[in-house]
Amino acid sequence: MKFLPIFLDTHAGPILLIGAGDPVRARLRLLLAAEARVRWHATDGDFAITGFDPAAASRIEHVEGDPLTADLSGIAAVFCAGASEIGVTVAARARAAGVPVNVMDDPAHSSFIVPAIVDRGDVVAAVGTGGASPVVARRVRERIEAALPARIGDLAALIGRWRKPVHDRIAHAPLRRRFWERVVDGPIGAAVLAGRSNEADDALTAIADPSAYAGEQASRQAEGRVTLVGAGPGDPDLLTIKALRALQDADIVFYDELVSPEILDRARRDAARIPVGRRVGKPGIGQDAINRLLIDAAKSGQRAVRLKGGDPFIFGRGGEEVEALREAGVACSVVPGITAALGAAAESEVPLTFRHEALRVTFLTAHKARDAESVDWSALTDRKMTVVVYMGITAADAICAGLLAAGRSPETPVGVFARATRPDAKAVVGTLDRLPALVRRIDGGPAILVIGDVVSRSAPWRNSNPNSLSQTFRMAAE
Numbered sequence: 001m002k003f004l005p006i007f008l009d010t011h012a013g014p015i016l017l018i019g020a021g022d023p024v025r026a027r028l029r030l031l032l033a034a035e036a037r038v039r040w041h042a043t044d045g046d047f048a049i050t051g052f053d054p055a056a057a058s059r060i061e062h063v064e065g066d067p068l069t070a071d072l073s074g075i076a077a078v079f080c081a082g083a084s085e086i087g088v089t090v091a092a093r094a095r096a097a098g099v100p101v102n103v104m105d106d107p108a109h110s111s112f113i114v115p116a117i118v119d120r121g122d123v124v125a126a127v128g129t130g131g132a133s134p135v136v137a138r139r140v141r142e143r144i145e146a147a148l149p150a151r152i153g154d155l156a157a158l159i160g161r162w163r164k165p166v167h168d169r170i171a172h173a174p175l176r177r178r179f180w181e182r183v184v185d186g187p188i189g190a191a192v193l194a195g196r197s198n199e200a201d202d203a204l205t206a207i208a209d210p211s212a213y214a215g216e217q218a219s220r221q222a223e224g225r226v227t228l229v230g231a232g233p234g235d236p237d238l239l240t241i242k243a244l245r246a247l248q249d250a251d252i253v254f255y256d257e258l259v260s261p262e263i264l265d266r267a268r269r270d271a272a273r274i275p276v277g278r279r280v281g282k283p284g285i286g287q288d289a290i291n292r293l294l295i296d297a298a299k300s301g302q303r304a305v306r307l308k309g310g311d312p313f314i315f316g317r318g319g320e321e322v323e324a325l326r327e328a329g330v331a332c333s334v335v336p337g338i339t340a341a342l343g344a345a346a347e348s349e350v351p352l353t354f355r356h357e358a359l360r361v362t363f364l365t366a367h368k369a370r371d372a373e374s375v376d377w378s379a380l381t382d383r384k385m386t387v388v389v390y391m392g393i394t395a396a397d398a399i400c401a402g403l404l405a406a407g408r409s410p411e412t413p414v415g416v417f418a419r420a421t422r423p424d425a426k427a428v429v430g431t432l433d434r435l436p437a438l439v440r441r442i443d444g445g446p447a448i449l450v451i452g453d454v455v456s457r458s459a460p461w462r463n464s465n466p467n468s469l470s471q472t473f474r475m476a477a478e
């Protein structure tokens, strides 16, 4: 570590900013956002700025004259544009006067450097690379941005407001720390992060004797909840930020067999993980039993996540679970996920609705041949409709026969997309009349079928090389 990260109190004195142009204006923006008073020496005499509210703009003081003789007395820090003799000279003067100085893009002449910043109000994260690579710092910042709840600053602010009252009530420091840990990690913190700060304030107000909060059980009882979370088709990077947050917040995770281990790994380390999946051909524990598990977990005060492949509301029985939870009076919410059709389409470049070519998309399930027989195939013969079939592998013969008999062209391009977005993904494309043969080529599911002209625009259709990395085959010519 070459630099010590510290946070400067911008009320300690005015900040001297020397230079002109966009980088200097960007620095000005940062300083004003940090509530600084800025003495600005625009070396080209152009003090024009836009986009600041009058209160912020009123904290700028214009300075003219020779920047090399600028008054440094009482200055909290100096920022100077780089790449000029001015920077070098200003830096030398500031150092001699004992004022911290930053020359932009010139760590050698700076006594401090400016980190990449994640700004969530009271919560600020600073990322530095010792001046080596601002681009790397920015990438790290992006990751922190993605990992930090948007309202983490509200949580810090709430605690800031309650600090004194709680300090007055709980004199013993270790007890106080434990109290705040429970607030941050428990239902009060969760309420703030979910945008219900009022609830959190009420809860803190209600805790007349905060040490009673140690008997956590009672207050948590009512606070259990279930979040139905869409895990996407397999690639953990396709989890939404909200899904990730729910996983990292969960006390217990009930997951389907479709959910990949890499995704489960993203759950909080000490969260309990309960498989409740059911696969074609194998009995699972049954929907009623799953509903009961979810209700029991929430009623015992746990934050439960019900993790489902793809999206909870696309052939995921999410609707039934939401209704069961509602009937049981359990709070629940739903985080959408990328459904298999969209994951496969993106990965294999199937434009599900191509302009003028596909005006509609139908998501269909055909679990067994029996199900397929009960589908009204005549509603699916429109050439300008893309049909996506979930759970259609074992019923491929019946699907093919049904569509052909209803009049969809045997030449219709079709694709079978297995294990989409996973490392062992495989796509097989051909024509509708060959669908049963195509399905036999995928070596196992889960897989979706996509039927429609747009499949001919997909990457596997364009690329018929069987040795290609993506393991795609085109069988139309066989």
Ligand code: SAH
Pocket (backbone or CB within 6 Å): 233, 234, 258, 308, 309, 310, 311, 312, 313, 314, 315, 316, 338, 339, 340, 341, 344, 389, 390, 391, 392, 417, 418, 419, 420, 421, 422, 445, 446, 447, 448
């Ligand atoms: N809720 C899920 C679907 C569950 S039904 C979703 O929105 O994706 C299970 C079916 O989803 C499987 O039979 C298969 O047809 C499809 N499926 C799920 N994951 C898949 C994947 N990675 N690749 C292809 N199909 C998938």
